[in-house]
Amino acid sequence: MKLRELLSYQDIVIQCHDNPDADALASGYALWWYFRQMGKTARFIYRGRKEAQKGNLLLMIRELDVPVSYEPDFMYVPELLVMVDCQYGQKNATLTEAETVAVIDHHQVTGELPELSEVRSNIGSCATILWDMIREEGLSLTEEKKLSTALYYGLFMDTNRLSEVSHPLDRDMLDTLQISKSVITELRNSNISLEELSITGQTITQYEYHPDRRYVVLRAEPCDPGILGVISDFVMETEGIDVSLAYYISPFEVKLSVRSCVKEVHADELAAFLTDGIGGGGGHMLKAGGTVRPDLLDQYAMGDEDTYTLADRILMERLEEYYEQYQVLYAKDTLLEPEYLELYEKQPQELGCAKLTELFPVGTRVEIRTLEGDVEVTVRDDIYLMIGLEGEVYPITKEKLERSYRRTGEPYSRSFDYDPTIKNSATGERMEIMEHAMGVISSGGSRIKAMRLKRHVKLFTAWDEEKYYSGNPGDYIACREDDPHDIYIIRSRLFPSLYKKV
Secondary structure (H helix, E strand, O other): HHHHOOOOOOOOEEEEOOOHHHOHHHHHHHHHHHHHOOOOOOEEOOOOOOOOOHHHHHHHHHOOOEEEEEOOOOOOOEEOOOOOOOOOOOOOOOOOOOOEEEEEEEEOOHHHHOOOOEEEOOOOOHHHHHHHHHHHOEEEEEEEHHHHHHHHHHHHHHHHOOOOOHHHHHHHHHHHHHOHHHHHEEEEEEEEHHHHHHHHHHHHHEEEEEEEOOOEEEEEEEHHHHHHHHHHHHHHHOOOOOOOEEEOOOOOOEEEEEEEOOOOOHHHHHHHHHHHOEEEEEEEEOOEEEOOOOHHHHHOOOOOOHHHHHHHHHHHHHHHHHOOEEEEEEEHHHOOOHHOOEEEEOOOOOOEEEEHHHOOOOOEEEEEEEEEEEEEEEEEEEEEEEEOOOOOOOEEEHHHHHHHEEEEEOOOOOOOOOOOEEEEOOOEEEEEHHOOEEEEEEOOOOOOEEEOOEEEEEEEEEOOOOEEEOOOOOOEEEEEEOOOEEEEEEEOHHHHHHEEEO
């Protein structure tokens, strides 16, 4: 859905979920602003039994001029009702009748969506989606400091103080917004109520430590999800703790926060593993979080387990399973066992490549942003960037590039869910990699030795000894025929189109 599709309506109401949080307020504010820019008048409301009372939200509404009103007895039937940060018919939003309903949200889809809907469940905040949709309409928020600050704070709060940001679109918004830092500081210092301070202290004193794995588990009472991040960050200061899991269970959701300070455990991967099939999780290597839907836990119930007992058991079982199933490999110290390897030759396949020095000068520390995450490298004259079939980007030396590929002489053009970008780490200057990408085709002589994985693997490549790449059963682990330490993971869905057996 495009925002312009909503402009044919005259009588418009924007509604967020009851007991709104910062993301809901920011999202409704952004949509209200868009309608005003396009000459439309819209009302922004929330309903429910209680008016917003948290200090940070009242401060946000007051300082950033959020045009929201509390309407518990709203009986009017608008021509168009736009639900933001929630979905129509969900229990967390009081039902409001309307002639036409639209939905803009970032949560998991729980029912049938109306025709007018934009739901992106892999994005960290609904605020990010509104920012992107407004950008697609050609409008700039450069001069809108209060709205920009609200959007930033919406993402900040919905991702545990940005610790769970994983999608590159979220990071793009953070990079471009012009915000009031003083207001954000004020809001950050107004997050915790006295009741939540008590919950924090009680949770920390009732920790469960596992010395064999060096992780700690903390169970909290239902609270603002940001409190879980506060608890997690505090306990990670403790000697002997490498990983922490803090969570609370309510009848409506299970929220969790994950932290790691060791390179062998990525917090985002652990959060995704814990919530796989029962919710969703993400973040980055050190900090992450997630949500579990209690209704999806029922399939694992044993006997008459209630939600609390069931959620506790599933999370603890999955945490142990995560540690049990992975084999850690360091490419520089590893040789794949030859008796299990088979020889494959790369099939002719057009990929893209870009020379780093055409983007930034030699010696520049750059951050490459892709859907798979951010990678940092230092620009050298002999390093190119390869662009794979799904927009993945990885470095390759000039010598290996010329040995394995021939240039087409034509620009490389392909559409991805997210086009990779590159940024000067010091100055923030950004370049579009695809604008400098040229096509290359496998020369046909490039060979690898590979085998299918039978277990989960964490591989630290020769290129990056700080960040591992995960391989799952069915994926392939491979090395170049001429360099046995150049080891990497190839996804099972891509392997048949890339290689053929010799």
